Amino acid sequence: MRITWQLRxxxxxxxxxxxxxxxxxxxxxxxxxxxxVAPCWGxxxxxxxxxxxxxxxxxxxxxxxxVSYDFRIGTYEVTIGQYAAFLNAVAKADPNNLYSTAMATxxxxxxxxxxxxxxxxxxxxxxxxxxxxxxxxxxxxxxITYVCWFxxxxxxxxxxxxxPTGLQGPATTENGAYDLSDWLSDLALPMNPINPNTGxxxxxxxxxxxxxxxxxxxxxxxxxxxxxxxxxxxxxAPGNVPGGAANEANYYAGVHTVTQSATFVQGQNxxxxxxxxTASPSGYGTFDQSGNVWEWNDLAGASGAFRGLRGGGCxxxxxGLASSNRDIRDPASESGFYGFRLASPVAVPEPSTCAALAxxxxxxCWHVLRRRETGA
Numbered sequence: 001m002r003i004t005w006q007l008r009x010x011x012x013x014x015x016x017x018x019x020x021x022x023x024x025x026x027x028x029x030x031x032x033x034x035x036x037v038a039p040c041w042g043x044x045x046x047x048x049x050x051x052x053x054x055x056x057x058x059x060x061x062x063x064x065x066x067v068s069y070d071f072r073i074g075t076y077e078v079t080i081g082q083y084a085a086f087l088n089a090v091a092k093a094d095p096n097n098l099y100s101t102a103m104a105t106x107x108x109x110x111x112x113x114x115x116x117x118x119x120x121x122x123x124x125x126x127x128x129x130x131x132x133x134x135x136x137x138x139x140x141x142x143x144i145t146y147v148c149w150f151x152x153x154x155x156x157x158x159x160x161x162x163x164p165t166g167l168q169g170p171a172t173t174e175n176g177a178y179d180l181s182d183w184l185s186d187l188a189l190p191m192n193p194i195n196p197n198t199g200x201x202x203x204x205x206x207x208x209x210x211x212x213x214x215x216x217x218x219x220x221x222x223x224x225x226x227x228x229x230x231x232x233x234x235x236x237a238p239g240n241v242p243g244g245a246a247n248e249a250n251y252y253a254g255v256h257t258v259t260q261s262a263t264f265v266q267g268q269n270x271x272x273x274x275x276x277x278t279a280s281p282s283g284y285g286t287f288d289q290s291g292n293v294w295e296w297n298d299l300a301g302a303s304g305a306f307r308g309l310r311g312g313g314c315x316x317x318x319x320g321l322a323s324s325n326r327d328i329r330d331p332a333s334e335s336g337f338y339g340f341r342l343a344s345p346v347a348v349p350e351p352s353t354c355a356a357l358a359x360x361x362x363x364x365c366w367h368v369l370r371r372r373e374t375g376a
Contacts, residue, residue, distance in 0.1 A: 107127065146334045147296075149329075178191060215282060233281070270314045294327070
């Protein structure tokens with residue numbers, strides 16, 4: 001078949017554009033400017049992060065929140081859809097029980113269904129269930145639950161390793177941000193300082209308690225220094241109606257959020273989509289750190305028999321959402337009201353640095369393309 005000059009030109013441009021895209025993605029990884037660059041590998045799962053600055057500034061009352069460095073944290077909780085993509089990538093066989101059958105059978109939070117047999121499992125998103133629903137309770141965008149700390153650590157490993165596809169092993173789920181080779185000891189392990197699969201600092205991990213707390217409750221510097229009581233930028237108890245009103249969250253406020261009824265009904269979904277309370281972010285722009293589901297944290301990050309949970313869930317009263325409330329559990333614990341979000345230790349460059357980097361790479365890509373086309 002004869003290939004025209006125009007077609008050859010188009011193909012060369014496409015190849016070079018792809019190369020430039022990969023170079024930009026690599027630069028984003030090195031500098032930490034990854035929020036607007038979609039992954040070029042694996043499942044292509046996009047996980048949005050926000051910058052948390054203002055190092056130091058612990059809460060004078062509780063002592064929490066005094067993080068001595070800038071970092072990033074997930075804008076939203078990890079969702080059912082994101083976790084299903086993870087399972088389809090690494091759980092065709094599932095020796096580490098990343099999937100719980102309760103993800104399908106507990107209709108309060110379901111979920112994810114599994115079909116096939118070990119070695120050929122496939123996972124699909126299902127639900128929400130119940131006669132009374134609201135638009136903010138769709139299938140894939142509700143938070144994943146029935147995940148223990150080890151499940152969250154494996155998800156962080158998978159993300160840090162570039163979302164690979166394959167068996168659960170050191171290059172996919174068992175190493176990366178955390179070395180889980182000794183996980184059956186039931187001890188939660190500290191984060192690796194270097195991901196052995198990439199030779200770099202792990203890009204994703206579970207937030208420490210101080211990181212989680214600061215992202216949720218910190219008011220900001222200057223005249224507004226200090227901490228809010230709730231992660232909705234408020235010291236007053238939130239309402240619980242999804243939508244555009246300020247200071248709202250998914251919790252039990254005399255009535256359940258989804259049904260607006262005081263009665264708990266078996267077989268009824270009670271989770272809301274991430275970000276459903278559109279005018280109720282934290283000071284840094286995270287959503288649902290008060291209510292929806294409890295979220296795992298790493299406590300101080302050292303190896304230990306316990307890990308932390310914060311934020312309260314959809315079945316909790318308002319006291320469960322407050323900055324003064326915390327819980328610690330065995331890291332192997334699972335619940336229909338336990339979920340998680342990820343953090344990144346990679347600092348965020350100043351906007352001028354990001355712009356200069358993007359401009360430099362854009363010029364470099366244009367120059368290479370120009371030389372290819374002119375033969376220079």
